Amino acid sequence: MKKTFLFILLFLSFISGKAQLYSCKEGTVSFFSETPFENIDAANKSISSFLNFSTGEVIFFLQIRGFKFDKALMQEHFNEKYLESDKYPNAVFRGKINEREIVSKPGAHNVTVTGKLTIHGVENEITVPGIIITTDDTIKVRCLFTVALKDYNITIPKLVFQSIAETVTVKINGAYTIYKKDEKK
Amino acid sequence: MALTPFIKKMKKNNCLLIFILLVYSLAASAQDSLMALLQSGVSGANEKIIATFKSTKIISAQTNETTKKRNLDFRVGHLFGNMGTKAGGGGSHTLYGLDQSTDIRISFDYGITERLMVSFGRNKRQENLSGAVKFRLLEQTTNNKIPLAITFYGSSAFSPKADPEEIYTPSERRMSYCAQLIIARNFSRSFSFEIIPSFVHRNLIDLRVNPTDKNDLLSLGFGGRMKLTRSFGIIADYFHNFRDESTGIKMYAPLSLGVEIETGGHVFSIMFTNASGLLENDFIPNTSDSWGDGGSKFSFNISRVFKL
Secondary structure, eight states, X not given: OHHHHHHHHHHHHHHHHXXXXXXXXXEEEEEEEOXXXXXXEEEEOOEEEEEETTTTEXXXXXXXXXXXXXXXXXXXXXXXXXXXXXXXXXXXXXEEETTHHHHXXXXXXXXXXXXXXXXXXEEEEEEEEEEEEEOSSEEEXXXXXXXXXXXXXXXXXXXXXXOOOSEEEEEEEEEEEEOOTTOOO | OTTHHXXXXXXXXXXXXXXXXXXXXXXXXXXXXXXXXXXXXXXXXSXXXXXXXXXXXXXXXXXXXXXXXXXXXXXXXXXXXXXXXXXXXXXXXXXXXXXXXXXXXXXXXXXXXXXXXXXXXXXXXXXXXXXXXXXXEEOOBTTSSSOOEEEEEEEEEEOOOOOTTOTTOSGGGGXXXXXXXXXXXXXXXXXXXXXXXXXXXXSOOOTTTOTTOOSEEEEEEEEEEEESSSSEEEEEEEEEEESOOSSSSOOOOOEEXXXXXXOSSEEEEEEEEOOSOSSHHHHHHHOOXXXXXXXXXXXXXXXXXXXX
C-alpha cells in the first residue's frame, strides 16, 4: 500500500511537472535604436525558448544571423563588424521568474525575470520586467528592456560616419504552449 | 485514469521503485538537455559566408560580391596620371600625376535580387558606355560544404568617340566585351582571396600598337584583401595576359595595391596602380605603363550604397 501511494505521488508529480514545461512556438525578438541620423530596427524569428512553471525557469536562445534588417547592408555590418556572428553565433538568456507562484494562475501578471544574458560572448546578470498572460492553453510573454552595447563589449569603430546609439531597446514577444517531448519543431 | 490495474499488477514487483526512478531519470535528462533541445530548434549551421569582400570591386578586379537586393551602389572612380617622368606626364610639374586624369568612371550598380546585379557606367577613356551583369552562381558556406564562391561577370562597352578617320565604321567596331568567372574564398575573418579567369573580346584592335594582337584575349586575375581592423584593409589585384607581346608597343600586367576604408554605407579605396583604365574591357588589354618606369598612378574609388 505504501509503495502504491508512493508511486501515485511520484507519477502525479511527474505528470504535473511535465505539464509545466512550455515551449515557444511563435516568438519575435526585435531591437530598436534611435539616432538623429537613422533608426536601426531589426527582428528575429529564429528563436527557441522554454518556460518551466514549476521551477520558474526561463531559457531563451537565438541566432544572431536571424536578425533581419530593412537595410541589407546594415544587416551585413551588424553581423560582420559589431556582433561578429561568425565568432559568437548565438545569444542566450537563462533566468528565473521572481514571481513564479502567481504566473500559473489565469490572467495577466507583471513579473520580473532575473538571469544571465550572453551576447557577443559576454555574460551579464540582468533583471528585466515583463508581462505574462496565462490562459488555459497558452502563455503569452511580453518584455521590453534596454541593453547597453558597452556591457557586451560591442564597440563602434571610430571611422563610422553614422552615429550608432549606445543603447538599444529590446522587445520580446512570445506565445508558449505545453511542450510535448515527441513533438518535432 | 486507468492506472489502478497497472499498479495492482506491479505491486508485487520489487522492480517498481527502479522503474519509477528510471522514468524520473529520463525526465531529468530531458531537462538537462534543454540547451541541446533549444539549439536543435533553431536551424542554420549552414549559413552563407557574408562579406568576403567589402565591395563589388577590389581595385581593378571585380569581387564575388553583388549589390544587395534593391540597393543602389553609386560609384566614382578616379585614376590620375603617371607619377614618374620616364613613363610620360609625371614628375613635380604635374604634382606626380595629380594634375592629370587618365580615367574617370562613374557607375550605378543595382541589385535586382540578392544574387543578380546590373551595372551601368561611363568612362572617360574611349568614352566607353558600359553595361554589365553579375550573378552569384555559388556562395561559400560556413560549414565548408561549399568551399568557394563563384560569380559570373559579363560586361559590354560601346565607345561613341568622334570618328573623322572612319576607323569605327562599321559601328560594330566600337564594341568590346569582357566575361569573367570570379572564384573567391574567405579563408579567415581577415583574409579573402580570388582568382579571375577572364576573356576579353574587342571588335577593333590596333595593329599599329601590336601587329600580332588578336581580338580575343585570355587573362588570369588574382585579387585579395587582408583586413587589419574591422573597417580597414589592405587590397591588391593583378592580371596576367596570355598573348604574344614580343612585337609592337610593350604592354604590362596591371598590378594595383591600396587600402580600403569602410565606414558603414561608404567604401573608400585609395590605391596605386599601373593600369591604364578603370574598365575591364580597357585596362586588361591596354595597360602600356609599367611600375618600373614610374607608370604607377594614384587612384581612388568611392562607393555609396543607397537603399531604394
